[in-house]
Amino acid sequence: MKYTLVKELFRNTSQYVDKEITVSGWIRSVRASKAFGFIVLNDGTFFDNLQVVINSDLENFSELSKLNVGSAIIVKGKFIKTEGAKQPFEIQATNVQVEGTSTPEYPLQKKRHSFEYLRTISHLRPRTNTFSAVFRIRSIVAQAIHRFFMDKGFVYVHTPILTGSDCEGAGEMFRATTLDLNELPKDEEGKINNKEDFFGKETNLTVSGQLNVETYAMAFRNVYTFGPTFRAENSNTARHAAEFWMIEPEMAFADLIDDMDLAEEMIKYIITFVREKAPEEMEFFNKFIDKGLLGRLDNVVNNKFERITYTKAIELLEKSGEKFEYPVKWGEDLQTEHERYITEKVYKKPVFVTDYPKEIKAFYMKLNDDNKTVAAMDLLVPGVGEIIGGSQREEDYETLLNKMKASGLREEDYWWYLDIRKYGGCNHAGFGLGFERVIMYITGMSNIRDVIPFPRTVNNCDI
């Protein structure tokens, strides 16, 4: 490598002291007098900046003094420890080459910008402190998830994005088509002839890889997906995006307890991994975005998650004396206000709620012996509410078929899903984790648009 990376300078400082090095990066600020000046440089590899000292001996000193924020430069110089100063070290430049200039119109001047404004320049916002921290954390969490599952022997499966089936009948989907909308082929009855479409039928963007990955669990035992999923819901909230990433592990020869054990271990692993790999970013979030964040995360890592049934949760809510906007009643789904009461007020830590009424959960969840509830679990966390939803899967062929039909799904679309109950079916369980929800939880960022590099929401697909 021609350039010494700033991360290297921070992590292995002593190796570079008093050495000649070359660094390159982008200017965050310039202050200069007639005799000397300071350039704050970020090279992309590290959260913190490097201070570059320039002086009037440099032949282009005057040009450098006037460089706009955002310019790209290459700096040769001596690396010096600065005992007692604000920054731990600096580089005394002997040569500074301007690689790419910027302009006074550069949108990221030193002043603070609103997150709303920065969303309109999603191609530039990772150059700010907040978004540099968010998107480095996003990368690290993704790595944590892959390492967690690989170390446990799980096989990573790329389930398809384009799909002819509709998991859970999960509502609004995007259709993917190659038909020319201005000249749609029609059949004899005047309806769209879907046989002319690319796949010879109507296809949509996936809302979940679960059904597909279940078939792989019957081959590899422990598997997971990690990929984009889509919801075309016309909802403009801080928690919903049209395109987001999901992690869906699935285990054969496993029940709901195994499922919760896995989820708990995974969440703790992710937090520990992130705190170890990105201490500077996590300090930043704790200080500027969500005071108390680190304490909350420590609390999660150090405590066993609570596990209660839905029926018990209803009891707790009924006797809480709280006034909820939505009524509390056995048989109705828990709302975010209910979930947050349980996890924030009652237990003050993550809580698994299990065994929900069958009517409010998906067709593939295993019917319990009481014939009223299913072996489902949701993980609720303080500050966010539901972060994981999972279940043991119905492995009885007839029960599953009946529940599918009752949900309006067509047997001929799901013959392959039924097959895995016909040929060596077994106990199996899994869950879905919304990737962005985890990032929000770990960083304290409160809008999903601020944890996705190029967010897609209603009427927003610009960059």
Next chain:
Amino acid sequence: MKYTLVKELFRNTSQYVDKEITVSGWIRSVRASKAFGFIVLNDGTFFDNLQVVINSDLENFSELSKLNVGSAIIVKGKFIKTEGAKQPFEIQATNVQVEGTSTPEYPLQKKRHSFEYLRTISHLRPRTNTFSAVFRIRSIVAQAIHRFFMDKGFVYVHTPILTGSDCEGAGEMFRATTLDLNELPKDEEGKINNKEDFFGKETNLTVSGQLNVETYAMAFRNVYTFGPTFRAENSNTARHAAEFWMIEPEMAFADLIDDMDLAEEMIKYIITFVREKAPEEMEFFNKFIDKGLLGRLDNVVNNKFERITYTKAIELLEKSGEKFEYPVKWGEDLQTEHERYITEKVYKKPVFVTDYPKEIKAFYMKLNDDNKTVAAMDLLVPGVGEIIGGSQREEDYETLLNKMKASGLREEDYWWYLDIRKYGGCNHAGFGLGFERVIMYITGMSNIRDVIPFPRTVNNCDI
């Protein structure tokens, strides 16, 4: 864990000898006489099977003897080393519980099936030796890629799938829409009113994340994408799918040499990682799918890749004396037959071909000083041809804008891409690696449909 995993038994055999263990898995075959029998069991965690010995002392011995292939069972018994036998050890069952039966119609009977047939049961084929090996390797290669980049400090960026722009003008795309095709909203001129669509305009599935990820390279320096991409090409070849995964690294302050160095190091890393993590699977491919595979891969790891210019490649082809189907002429793109001649006949190892004529390469590639060629590179490998395509990027604003316009791209769609040349632009370079091409190369599998869990091709989107 309640069950001992078969991988554990193979990797740490001595720890289990003469111990009571419980395993669970699926039956690959049963042979039984009146007094005793053998069940070959695969538990999903390992390529090889475990032999289970059953005898008539078991109360359900007769039921077990008649179990169909594919059944799921749970076996308690003693783990015994079997010196000199075909298999290194076995389990002598003291209790076998049938978890899920199978039927005589189970499609994966012991006989050999064609890959074509197995494609029609993509939910079951990972239970066969070949596809268990393919899809475990696929998972391991994905892990290798993430580790390689994370260890080098690259930030993983999820570029969007839904996009309003069309990288490279790369041809046929899928449109994603929520419009009701049977009742399309029309504007005054009778044309589709795209403002009524979910994003208020026409959007497509991405063909590449490169342009987006370039903007992140200007913040994090070294970045990569790894996600699904789409081509709606109506081509029915063994090398094209409508949905496939791509890896696209991008480096700031880097040129074409750095780009080739990275590509070479990555390919060598992946092969070394896979050979270490999946020796059984790799032996299988070498023996049954592609004799000579391991030798070829060793050759790749142990040799420096050749680097030649396109102009030199044309010279080599012209003086080869070979009869090619497509003519060889400076200015024309290299065909697969040409690429294979160079990498298989001339150099017998991977070859980077660089500096192609600007007319046959994408608008974003950096124009060389000769004004005729661009700083592009393709990596050609024996047996496959092109596996990687990359370039240094044009960082000059005016040159880029002119090339964009000449390619028919609209400035207003790419203002953000142009922005990164305005504000601190710098040398940068990257490449794209077709994930499935790598899997094919490493396993010797010759059809892309056989390395994607649920492949999507023209008229095929069933499971």
